[in-house]
Structure formats: structure tokens, C-alpha cells
Amino acid sequence: GNSVTQMEGPVTLSEEAFLTINCTYTATGYPSLFWYVQYPGEGLQLLLKATKADDKGSNKGFEATYRKETTSFHLEKGSVQVSDSAVYFCALSEPSLNDYKLSFGAGTTVTVRA
């Protein structure tokens, strides 16, 4: 079956530091990959996505590249702000196999200090 493994948190950074959150996956077909973000007290928002190998998703200064050879989709941001404090979830679905369910990693809590 499908699975997503994220680096465990919590992660604490200073403002303007570089952020990386590792995500690897196991899938049968050709999954679509996502990063969702959950700010305190809110629901999940789609941060970025990639639907095929070598695609790079980007949004709000965050980037992630779909690496099929290493089955990875690591999230990066070059200079974090206090407002980036949130829980980040890596996820996948497999529309190529008519499997539309979204499978999530456990989430990584990021705290950015001023």
C-alpha cells in the first residue's frame, strides 16, 4: 500500500534560517505529491504540489521537487519567518491507479523564533 514518511519534529529555527523537511514515499503507480500546511487552530491548506517526476512545486517561498529515483519530495525554504510556524504534512494520492484517497505523513511541527 501507499505510505508517506516525514522527518520527526519538532523543528525550532531562528528567523531567516534555512528549513528542510524530509519526506519519502512508497507507492505502486505514479503518485501525485503534496505538501499541506496547518496553522495553529486552523484546517489544512494546500501549500504546493507536483504531479509527475522532476516537477518542482513552489509557493510562498517554499519549494519541493518530485524525485522518483529517490522516492522523495523534500520541502525547503531559504529564509523562514515567524509566520511560517505551523505543522507541515507531506501527502500523496495515486490518480493513475484510480486511487483518489490522500495518504498523509505524521506531520512536522515547525516553530520559528524571532
Next chain:
Amino acid sequence: NAGVTQTPKFQVLKTGQSMTLQCAQDMNHEYMSWYRQDPGMGLRLIHYSVGAGITDQGEVPNGYNVSRSTTEDFPLRLLSAAPSQTSVYFCASSPAGTGVGYGYTFGSGTRLTVV
């Protein structure tokens, strides 16, 4: 505003009580899902639907029922609440087919406590 609307936002139940968590979307999405979020466990799929009249079980369906009589609505029923069902519940929707590859839209959640 277009999106996924969940009600109520907060609920406290006594063990053995039943209730329905409501979810509605106005984006004409075919796919809808219910997840529960527990600390350290990410989001786990309870039930999902690929269209009106079609539902199926996810990872953790026990103790929950769903139905999908319209495209817009996907209510989640707790039959006899147990403390283990204390959680935050999220409803999500997505377009059909390859549109699913472009992500789900989530509601703001229902925080349920069973005492």
C-alpha cells in the same frame, strides 16, 4: 465564500451518545472524504465517497457511518460515541479524475471531545 463548510466547530458528547458531523461543499466536487487528526498520527481516513450514492471505508471506519445522497453533502455519523473518538475531524473534497492530482480542499475542522 466557496469551499468546504463543517459544523459544528466544537462538540462535547457523553459516552454512548450519537451525533452527526455536517460537511457541505459548493464547488461541485465529486470526491469527498472524512479524516481524523490525532497527535503524532497525521490524518487518517475514516470514509470517502467518489460520487453521490457511492461510499467506501478508509483506514479507521469502525464506529462511524456515512451517506452521500447529494453531491454537496457528506455527513459523518457517530453511532455510539466512545472516548477513543475524541479527535479533530476534517472533511475534504476534490474534483474527479485527474483533478484529484491537484489536491483536496479541507474544511476548518470539528473538535470533538467524548467524556
